[in-house]
Amino acid sequence: MSKKKAPYAMIAPYFILYLAFGLFPILFSLGVSFTSWDGIGEAAFVGLKNYKRVFTQDKFFYKSMLNTLILLAISTPIQIALGLFMATFLKDFFKKTRNGLQLINFLPYITTPVAVGIIFQLMFDWKSGVINAFLNLLGIESVYWLGNAWASRAVVIFMIVWKNYGYMMIMFLSGLAAISDELYEAAKIDGARWWDSFTKITIPLLRPIFIFVITTSVINGFKLFDEPQLLFNSVSQPIGGPDRAVMTVVMRFYEASFRSFEFGYGSALAYCLFLVIAAASLLLFKLIDRKKGE
Amino acid sequence: MSVRRKPVSTLVLRKLPVWIFMIVLSVCALLPFYMMVVMGTHYSEDLYTGVKLFFGKYFVQNFQTVMRQNFLLYYWNSILVAVCNTVGGLMVSALAGYAFAKFDFKGKAALFAMVVATLAIPQQLGLIGFVLEMRWLKLNNTLFPLIVSGMANAFGVFWMRQYIGGSVPDEIIESGRVDGCKEFGIFFRLVLPIIRPALITIFLLFFLWSWNSYMTPLVMISKEELYTIPLSIALISSEYRTDYAARILALSMGTIPILILFSFGSKYLIKGLVAGSVKG
Numbered sequence: 024m025s026k027k028k029a030p031y032a033m034i035a036p037y038f039i040l041y042l043a044f045g046l047f048p049i050l051f052s053l054g055v056s057f058t059s060w061d062g063i064g065e066a067a068f069v070g071l072k073n074y075k076r077v078f079t080q081d082k083f084f085y086k087s088m089l090n091t092l093i094l095l096a097i098s099t100p101i102q103i104a105l106g107l108f109m110a111t112f113l114k115d116f117f118k119k120t121r122n123g124l125q126l127i128n129f130l131p132y133i134t135t136p137v138a139v140g141i142i143f144q145l146m147f148d149w150k151s152g153v154i155n156a157f158l159n160l161l162g163i164e165s166v167y168w169l170g171n172a173w174a175s176r177a178v179v180i181f182m183i184v185w186k187n188y189g190y191m192m193i194m195f196l197s198g199l200a201a202i203s204d205e206l207y208e209a210a211k212i213d214g215a216r217w218w219d220s221f222t223k224i225t226i227p228l229l230r231p232i233f234i235f236v237i238t239t240s241v242i243n244g245f246k247l248f249d250e251p252q253l254l255f256n257s258v259s260q261p262i263g264g265p266d267r268a269v270m271t272v273v274m275r276f277y278e279a280s281f282r283s284f285e286f287g288y289g290s291a292l293a294y295c296l297f298l299v300i301a302a303a304s305l306l307l308f309k310l311i312d313r314k315k316g317e
Numbered sequence: 318m319s320v321r322r323k324p325v326s327t328l329v330l331r332k333l334p335v336w337i338f339m340i341v342l343s344v345c346a347l348l349p350f351y352m353m354v355v356m357g358t359h360y361s362e363d364l365y366t367g368v369k370l371f372f373g374k375y376f377v378q379n380f381q382t383v384m385r386q387n388f389l390l391y392y393w394n395s396i397l398v399a400v401c402n403t404v405g406g407l408m409v410s411a412l413a414g415y416a417f418a419k420f421d422f423k424g425k426a427a428l429f430a431m432v433v434a435t436l437a438i439p440q441q442l443g444l445i446g447f448v449l450e451m452r453w454l455k456l457n458n459t460l461f462p463l464i465v466s467g468m469a470n471a472f473g474v475f476w477m478r479q480y481i482g483g484s485v486p487d488e489i490i491e492s493g494r495v496d497g498c499k500e501f502g503i504f505f506r507l508v509l510p511i512i513r514p515a516l517i518t519i520f521l522l523f524f525l526w527s528w529n530s531y532m533t534p535l536v537m538i539s540k541e542e543l544y545t546i547p548l549s550i551a552l553i554s555s556e557y558r559t560d561y562a563a564r565i566l567a568l569s570m571g572t573i574p575i576l577i578l579f580s581f582g583s584k585y586l587i588k589g590l591v592a593g594s595v596k597g
Binding site: 126 | 332335338339342343345346347348349350352353356364366367368370408409410412413415416417420422425428432435437438439441442443444445446447448449450452462465466468469471474494500501504525528529531532535536546547550551565568571572575576579580583586587590591
């Protein structure tokens with residue numbers, strides 16, 4: 024094959040696969056979102072009715088949006104703080120054991136999300152869970168973690184943080200590696216303590232990493248599904264746990280599409296979710312840009 | 318070195334909070350795994366009587382129960398799907414990345430912009446369309462949709478382009494041409510060996526995403542003999558309520574081996590994540 028034609032042959036597999044199994048389904052979903060269809064019978068064109076229903080009639084959509092925002096707003100700062108301290112401590116105080124500790128704290132991130140949901144269900148079990156046993160040991164009464172709205176939110180937040188702080192640690196470690204040691208040496212000579220270097224050098228210079236991890240936290244937060252879904256898998260709770268307190272937007276999408284088989288409405292929900300994520304990312308970038316200007 | 322050494326006690330005292338932080342977090346990271354492994358070695362009924370902190374003697378019996386439940390078949394399905402999806406995705410990404418990095422062709426900028434634009438699209442957006450498409454092709458309830466799902470991965474192309482652009486010298490490609498190699502021959506024989514580290518990284522990332530994937534199999538597969546590990550873990554957990562301990566052992570068997578494997582490759586995996594994760 025000639026040098027001219029070869030690159031087209033090389034990118035062809037990607038574009039063919041993407042058109043067939045990526046773009047086509049996305050456009051198909053868009054079409055379906057203007058219909059009322061259970062996927063088997065006749066599809067009836069209903070125009071924008073599904074979208075209207077998302078924003079004006081579906082109280083679970085707003086509830087799931089609110090839940091997602093609550094979970095995001097609490098878990099994001101915690102996991103970022105833990106990851107940041109973990110990374111700086113590893114770099115400054117644990118040079119010899121760094122690789123081992125890094126791996127241990129990274130394991131939760133690569134564990135199958137489905138399994139994470141079930142493990143936490145076991146640990147927070149009212150009767151046989153280790154968490155309540157530990158509380159009893161301290162003289163605190165057992166908490167019905169998975170039966171109460173705010174308690175189950177706390178469990179989900181704990182679970183998100185447990186899973187993600189190792190990832191944050193990895194990101195911050197990569198950022199720290201780019202900061203020159205000379206800066207710290209110079210600060211030390213000027214009499215700076217560890218905390219001074221941390222707040223005056225480390226944090227400002229890690230700015231790009233902060234932007235990256237906040238953005239990914241928000242985007243991934245909106246996609247949350249596997250873990251909370253499995254947390255309430257077998258404890259005879261409705262989708263989303265008690266009072267639907269941890270029903271995320273993707274769970275609402277799953278319920279409408281694949282439990283009630285409202286394919287038209289489900290597709291509309293998916294597009295609304297996409298719009299929300301896009302709007303949130305845009306807003307974040309705007310905020311970051313404005314801060315840069317200051 | 319500092320001239321005045323501080324007394325040891327104050328040094329220890331100052332480092333103490335750091336140590337406590339590190340120990341508490343590391344224990345928290347490992348505790349769920351430990352509890353899972355321990356609980357799988359007890360007799361089911363005993364699990365309700367109180368918390369088990371140490372290993373029990375019921376491992377063999379639980380193991381036999383798990384083995385009676387098609388567990389190896391689920392493993393095989395997961396491996397088959399993950400390997401095909403990953404190797405396919407890897408080849409697709411590397412080829413496209415190479416073309417974007419080392420060739421000049423008409424429409425290159427526009428085509429690459431299209432790749433980048435798809436980076437931000439969540440997978441759920443096309444899920445219903447994908448299910449309908451597969452039903453229409455009569456390929457639902459096969460492993461095919463799981464294998465091709467995400468095979469055209471924009472992140473893979475993007476990453477490969479960056480890596481190849483920075484690590485493969487143009488002279489090597491030219492010398493291949495001078496020697497009369499065909500363009501694809503140059504790619505397979507000269508370029509692939511050079512980019513081995515990138516291939517390992519992308520292999521691990523794609524494998525992880527495929528192995529952990531839950532929603533696509535959940536909506537696509539209803540035949541039990543086609544279950545993957547995440548699907549079987551999720552569904553076993555609600556179906557086999559009678560044998561609680563066996564179900565927990567199955568959970569360990571479905572997660573721990575893969576974690577150990579990934580621990581060996583964690584350096585490569587971390588490289589890939591650091592390069593700018595957009596998924597997962």
